[in-house]
Amino acid sequence: ARNMALLAQDISLAAVQQVADALAAQLARLRVNRVVDDIRASLQATQEVTRLLHQFAAGSIQTPQPHVLEALRASH
Numbered sequence: 001a002r003n004m005a006l007l008a009q010d011i012s013l014a015a016v017q018q019v020a021d022a023l024a025a026q027l028a029r030l031r032v033n034r035v036v037d038d039i040r041a042s043l044q045a046t047q048e049v050t051r052l053l054h055q056f057a058a059g060s061i062q063t064p065q066p067h068v069l070e071a072l073r074a075s076h
Helices: 002-010 014-030 036-057 066-074
Strands: none
Touching: 002 014, 014 036, 014 066, 036 066
């Protein structure tokens, strides 16, 4: 996730970078304390990054879905 965020930053793909950064932080927390909601948030974030990358490949830059970022940031 951290590498994906760096690559997204390199090509100015802010939406992917935003989700990947939040996912990397959330995955670091998962190493310490695994909670079902956190695992669900990680899966949603992975799916969101995939969606954003598909949209980018099709020539459209989208914004991340707010509920995905909220779930990542809320899981502590």
